Amino acid sequence: MIAMGMDRPPTGHDVELAARAASGDRRAYGELVRRHGSAVRGLLRRLGADSATADDLAQDAFMTGFEQAAEYRGEGTFGAWIKKIAARLYLKKVKREARLIFSDNLEPVEDLSVRDTPADAASRIDLDEALKSLSRGERLCVSLCYGADWSHAEAGEALNIPIGTVKSHVRRGLDKLRAKLARPEEGARREAHG
Structure with missing residues (x-):
């Protein structure tokens, strides 16, 4: 049975x-x-x-x-x-x-992560590629606050940086992401209206 x-x-x-x-x-x-x-x-x-x-x-x-x-x-x-x-x-x-190296300077730092293979990169969505263009601080702060749903205070405490720095990283990171992700759309619209 x-x-x-x-x-x-x-x-x-x-x-x-x-x-x-x-x-x-x-x-x-x-x-x-x-x-x-x-x-x-x-x-x-x-x-x-x-x-x-x-x-x-x-x-x-x-x-x-x-x-x-x-x-x-x-x-x-x-x-x-x-x-x-x-x-x-x-x-x-x-x-x-x-x-992990942080400073109040928002310049990009060397990306120390292991590079993906071409097959991995092809399977990623545009957001993953756009996130790679951010500085390490911006990437961590944006991902923690929006991907993990942490507050700015939680991110600042975990990263041992001031809340103002977290907010700056998030704001500048989001601005860069918007600009980076908007570019493909603009190109597609131009081609459609040719």
């Missing part, structure tokens, strides 16, 4: 699945990983991690999330909660490797 429902993934709202995970239900947590894994890896890549590092840090973030599942109370989305864990892990890694 075949047991009904044994092979189907658990269903329910993220809050319910997290509560089940907090009581040890690995299948429920596996469903949360399935639902949010690609978004977490995407955030990590946008912060500056290469694909392999993003995969490793996402796995670490989900392991930490499973261990701390009881702390998730559903006050925000599970996706935002796990992204915060992932972003903190990324920042710890960068700081540990002494690769």
Whole structure:
């Protein structure tokens, strides 16, 4: 006799699945990983991690999330909660490797991330390419504030920089992104109206 429902993934709202995970239900947590894994890896890549590092840090973030599942109370989305864990892990890694250099100067700094292969680059969306044109400070601040849904104060505290610097990085980064992403649209409109 075949047991009904044994092979189907658990269903329910993220809050319910997290509560089940907090009581040890690995299948429920596996469903949360399935639902949010690609978004977490995407955030990590946008912060500056290469694909392999993003995969490793996402796995670490989900392991930490499973261990701390009881702390998730559903006050925000599970996706935002796990992204915060992932972003903190990324920042710890960068700081540990002494690769994070900040100053009030907003000039671009050398990109120390591993370069993607042509096949990886072809699969990226325009936003990923546009983010690579930002300085490291702008990229981290924009990705933390918009990708991980951190406040300016949270980003400043995590990066150990003044909130005004975070706001400057975000403002200038967003301006650069708008300009960079608007260019392809303008070209396409000109070709269409030829």
